[in-house]
Amino acid sequence: MDNLTLRQMATIAATFLAAILLGIMPTPGAAAFMRPDWVAIVLVYWCIAIPERIGIGIAWLIGLLLDGLYGSLLGEQALAKAVLAYLALRFYMRLRVFPRWQQAVAVGFLIAGSDVIVLMIKSLIHGNVPVWSDTAPMVVNVVLWPFLFVILREVRRRAKIS
Amino acid sequence: MGTFLGWSIKRPSNLTKLLVLAAVSIALIVADARHRHIATNLDGVAARLAYPLQMLAALPSTTIGALWHDLRTNARLRRENAQLAQENRLLQAKTARLGALTAQVERLQHILKAPAPPGYRETLASILAVSSGPFTRRLTLDEGANAHLYVGQAVIDAHGIVGQIVKVGPDTSQVMLVTDPNSGVPVVSERNGLRAIVFGTGSLRRVKVPYLPITADIRPGDILVSSGLGGIYPADYPVAKVKRVVGNPNEAFLTVVARPLAHLNHHTDVLLLWPKPGRTGRARG
Numbered sequence: 001m002d003n004l005t006l007r008q009m010a011t012i013a014a015t016f017l018a019a020i021l022l023g024i025m026p027t028p029g030a031a032a033f034m035r036p037d038w039v040a041i042v043l044v045y046w047c048i049a050i051p052e053r054i055g056i057g058i059a060w061l062i063g064l065l066l067d068g069l070y071g072s073l074l075g076e077q078a079l080a081k082a083v084l085a086y087l088a089l090r091f092y093m094r095l096r097v098f099p100r101w102q103q104a105v106a107v108g109f110l111i112a113g114s115d116v117i118v119l120m121i122k123s124l125i126h127g128n129v130p131v132w133s134d135t136a137p138m139v140v141n142v143v144l145w146p147f148l149f150v151i152l153r154e155v156r157r158r159a160k161i162s
Numbered sequence: 163m164g165t166f167l168g169w170s171i172k173r174p175s176n177l178t179k180l181l182v183l184a185a186v187s188i189a190l191i192v193a194d195a196r197h198r199h200i201a202t203n204l205d206g207v208a209a210r211l212a213y214p215l216q217m218l219a220a221l222p223s224t225t226i227g228a229l230w231h232d233l234r235t236n237a238r239l240r241r242e243n244a245q246l247a248q249e250n251r252l253l254q255a256k257t258a259r260l261g262a263l264t265a266q267v268e269r270l271q272h273i274l275k276a277p278a279p280p281g282y283r284e285t286l287a288s289i290l291a292v293s294s295g296p297f298t299r300r301l302t303l304d305e306g307a308n309a310h311l312y313v314g315q316a317v318i319d320a321h322g323i324v325g326q327i328v329k330v331g332p333d334t335s336q337v338m339l340v341t342d343p344n345s346g347v348p349v350v351s352e353r354n355g356l357r358a359i360v361f362g363t364g365s366l367r368r369v370k371v372p373y374l375p376i377t378a379d380i381r382p383g384d385i386l387v388s389s390g391l392g393g394i395y396p397a398d399y400p401v402a403k404v405k406r407v408v409g410n411p412n413e414a415f416l417t418v419v420a421r422p423l424a425h426l427n428h429h430t431d432v433l434l435l436w437p438k439p440g441r442t443g444r445a446r447g
Contacts, residue, residue, distance in 0.1 A: 021215065021218060024219045024291060025222065025223070026219070027223075032292075055179070056179045056183060057179060057183070069215060069216070071336050074191065074193075074194040075187035075190030075194065076187075076191055078183070079183075079187035079188065082183045083184070121191060125191070125195045127343060129343075129364075131364060131365075
């Protein structure tokens, strides 16, 4: 595979930027608690699509930026996103051949796994007890995956990234 | 991949990378949680980077809000205007009475040589973003260290105490709400002066009042106002209204659930308070 051109890198960066903006956009109360983890979904997609290019290091850096934006402890999201990227890279061969709905459930479990790390850190350091509504974003992630997959695949094909 | 001083160097495996980065993350988390001053500089950089992104993210909702506002009918505005004018007259009448009462209190306090009357300076700040991040509810304000905000500053609205500032960047700052599980506000019951502490639960509609003995005189409907003890929140601002009191004779403490009075869901602007120099926390007589 060739190195990515500047234009292709910009395309990938733009998808991450869009995901980050969607993640911090102010929303009404009802929508806020079921806000999906946009960045995680985009990250998993690129890990599956171009595992040689997008990996744990980039995931960690994006997580660090998210920590700055969310105001969470520095390193919390970074750790979660690095673990997510590791899991995605570990299973990308299998994930590629899964039927779409099975892929959605599997990706949902990977993201939920990384969310559990965040919840564990929060309960260790702040003593926050996880509540049931924390699982709503995990379900929304699964529902959203097939749609975002199609959109991101179209983006990838137009930019001729392979 | 290559050789270095006779050793063959391989590209690090994914697991190695993950372990190294996880160790760095955990070190950062511990540093951030234990020694805020070490991480503060890094955090300041992150806050600077985040500011334009937060502005951009808030843009659609502010634009839609402005459009919606413009599209409202003339009649509705006129009706509102009339209603507001009426409210204004009522409030002015009340304020006039308050002014007279304040003057009277000041005179009496002067006679008693009591410490200075409520001496807080206040400023408005607008909210840039709400609920930034999964599993936490925090407000981001558009003022920071450049406007002399400081960590531990009280934030209120027209209905009661909103929370306190926990992180200050150059141009932004973050508010921990009274409903945050880490928040505790010293209060007294308005009805009988019972002292208590209001803790957050993580839900915007619920706070709890633990550690009240089973015999404590507290009922649904009681208003809890800040006591001024602890020195962070000024005294006599409403904090919460008691919703439910459950007393199990087998337990040492009551289970008291209350509803925060500040409108935590509807803010666009909040008030920031600065104590005037020379003033210390007021104890209740």
